[in-house]
Amino acid sequence: MNRKPDHFVLRVDPILCDGFGHCHELAPELVQVDEWGYPIIHEELTSMTELTLLKSARLAVRGCPRQALRIERTNGPA
Amino acid sequence: MTMDAPPRVMSGASGRPLTLREHEVTFGTATVGAALVGELEASGLMGRGGAGFATSKKVELLRHQRGHHKVVVVNAMEGEPVGHKDRTLLSANPHLVLDGAQCVANLIGARRVAVCVSRKDSAIVNHVQRALHERERRGTGPEFILDTPPWRYVAGEESALVHWLNDNETMPQYRPQRPNVLHVGRSPALVVNAETCAHVGLINRFGALWFRELGTPSSPGSTLVSVTGAVHRPTVLEVALGTPLRSILRAAGADPDPLALLTGGYGGAWLSGEHLDVAYCNEDLRSLGATVGAGILVVVPKGACGLAETHRVVQWMANESSRQCGPCAFGLPALAEDLRTLLHDARDPHGVLVRLKERCDVIQGRGACRHPDGVVRLVDSALRVFAGHIDEHVNGFPCAALTTTRRWVTVPALEHESDLVWE
Ligand SMILES: Cc1cc2nc3c(=O)[nH]c(=O)nc-3n(C[C@H](O)[C@H](O)[C@H](O)COP(=O)(O)O)c2cc1C
Ligand code: SF4
Ligand code: SF4
Numbered sequence: 467m468n469r470k471p472d473h474f475v476l477r478v479d480p481i482l483c484d485g486f487g488h489c490h491e492l493a494p495e496l497v498q499v500d501e502w503g504y505p506i507i508h509e510e511l512t513s514m515t516e517l518t519l520l521k522s523a524r525l526a527v528r529g530c531p532r533q534a535l536r537i538e539r540t541n542g543p544a
Numbered sequence: 545m546t547m548d549a550p551p552r553v554m555s556g557a558s559g560r561p562l563t564l565r566e567h568e569v570t571f572g573t574a575t576v577g578a579a580l581v582g583e584l585e586a587s588g589l590m591g592r593g594g595a596g597f598a599t600s601k602k603v604e605l606l607r608h609q610r611g612h613h614k615v616v617v618v619n620a621m622e623g624e625p626v627g628h629k630d631r632t633l634l635s636a637n638p639h640l641v642l643d644g645a646q647c648v649a650n651l652i653g654a655r656r657v658a659v660c661v662s663r664k665d666s667a668i669v670n671h672v673q674r675a676l677h678e679r680e681r682r683g684t685g686p687e688f689i690l691d692t693p694p695w696r697y698v699a700g701e702e703s704a705l706v707h708w709l710n711d712n713e714t715m716p717q718y719r720p721q722r723p724n725v726l727h728v729g730r731s732p733a734l735v736v737n738a739e740t741c742a743h744v745g746l747i748n749r750f751g752a753l754w755f756r757e758l759g760t761p762s763s764p765g766s767t768l769v770s771v772t773g774a775v776h777r778p779t780v781l782e783v784a785l786g787t788p789l790r791s792i793l794r795a796a797g798a799d800p801d802p803l804a805l806l807t808g809g810y811g812g813a814w815l816s817g818e819h820l821d822v823a824y825c826n827e828d829l830r831s832l833g834a835t836v837g838a839g840i841l842v843v844v845p846k847g848a849c850g851l852a853e854t855h856r857v858v859q860w861m862a863n864e865s866s867r868q869c870g871p872c873a874f875g876l877p878a879l880a881e882d883l884r885t886l887l888h889d890a891r892d893p894h895g896v897l898v899r900l901k902e903r904c905d906v907i908q909g910r911g912a913c914r915h916p917d918g919v920v921r922l923v924d925s926a927l928r929v930f931a932g933h934i935d936e937h938v939n940g941f942p943c944a945a946l947t948t949t950r951r952w953v954t955v956p957a958l959e960h961e962s963d964l965v966w967e
Contacts (some may be wrong), residue, residue, distance in 0.1 A: 477720060480872075480911055481718045482718075483869075501878075503907075504870035
């Protein structure tokens with residue numbers, strides 16, 4: 467059965483990422499930074515209905531100067 | 545084989561590579577039929593390159609890709625400095641590996657096979673070249689090419705090999721989805737370890753039931769193991785999976801009562817010398833945090849310092865990072881530095897130990913490839929297996945092993961960052 471994806475998770479391409487940490491400023495709820503400034507992304511799936519989180523994820527994706535971020539849509543735990 | 549069964553992939557090994565004629569006398573001639581798909585699945589063959597993933601699943605994934613120009617990449621890079629199995633295999637039975645590669649090519653519908661041997665192994669490059677010439681004269685089968693990337697630890701990672709074939713650069717690439725299909729140009733590519741190929745070649749001839757006569761139900765067949773460290777002489781053995789570790793060590797002439805074993809390779813894990821009765825297969829080793837990995841065992845005797853051995857390996861591994869990803873490029877040197885501080889620097893060792901553990905958690909899973917994960921696994925296992933000895937270091941007791949220069953895990957000399965060759 468094909469369900470419409472109802473969860474998302476933010477993903478980073480670690481090779482593109484420059485580690486200046488803009489994403490942390492744009493989406494602090496979803497992105498922490500490590501001691502070297504590289505993003506540690508909240509790995510658990512977030513429901514699409516969490517509109518504020520989805521909005522900050524989109525902000526981070528758009529604000530990333532290297533275009534290293536991506537929102538991956540998946541089916542949540544059934 | 546050394547213990548009770550006759551050798552399989554090492555049959556007929558004579559100190560020089562078997563010629564095509566000798567090869568066919570030893571193993572018989574073979575044709576690839578459609579039945580091999582089923583046989584491969586029934587055989588339960590797991591890849592021998594390190595990850596231990598079912599070969600039939602990888603083949604299945606590639607079979608269903610579109611495209612006429614699929615590529616099979618034979619991975620004989622042997623990035624592990626303490627591993628010698630693929631080299632040993634290719635200097636004994638190169639044609640068996642090529643047979644297997646041909647089978648895989650047939651299964652997925654590939655017309656090209658790229659055999660990748662690091663250019664550092666010039667003798668092996670020659671063996672493969674000669675074997676390919678012999679086959680060329682027969683004029684059948686897929687087109688084989690021999691490729692010789694530079695030797696780096698991560699050059700054998702599959703996306704790095706594919707990157708090499710595309711752009712002559714042996715750096716791993718980021719792959720958002722797993723399992724995903726790698727591409728050489730626009731052609732789907734399947735990367736298979738050289739030893740895995742040899743087993744496929746045998747399954748094609750003798751079938752899945754024969755293959756399963758050795759090994760355990762979930763780890764069938766035989767496997768090559770490189771044993772080094774506190775051994776009479778470094779060796780490569782072919783053993784049935786599931787053989788007790790103790791018998792493998794005995795057959796290799798190793799110290800019968802070691803402090804610990806490094807299992808799987810530099811990106812593997814330590815196993816305490818108390819667990820020599822465990823069966824050598826992933827399902828049993830993993831319950832103790834160890835792994836078959838790339839078929840590596842390094843024997844470290846009592847009196848050695850596990851922390852010092854780990855530090856040298858981690859330091860080298862940090863230097864082999866391709867430095868594309870922050871958590872790997874900065875994190876691994878930080879781990880090495882923490883280990884060094886624990887060993888030599890008396891200031892705040894408790895704090896350093898806590899920081900080391902935190903850093904391991906932070907780095908885990910955040911590189912484009914699994915290189916940092918391997919290092920983290922090694923450090924984690926060292927903290928577990930050598931916990932007692934690390935306590936002594938932390939509490940400032942002197943460590944006798946540090947006053948000697950004898951080290952057991954062979955680690956290549958550190959190269960300066962600017963001297964590392966990637967292309
Ligand atoms: C850092 C790193 C280094 C690797 N080096 C090698 C190598 O030198 N040789 C090899 O066969 N596989 C190596 N691998 C594993 C390959 O990525 C790949 O899984 C393997 O070649 C697949 O073959 P198999 O399914 O037959 O095991 C490495 C993996 C990683 C993460
Ligand atoms: S904004 Fe983009 S480039 Fe900058 S740290 Fe975040 S992911 Fe990396
Ligand atoms: S994780 Fe490390 S070795 Fe792998 S691609 Fe990134 S920097 Fe290179």
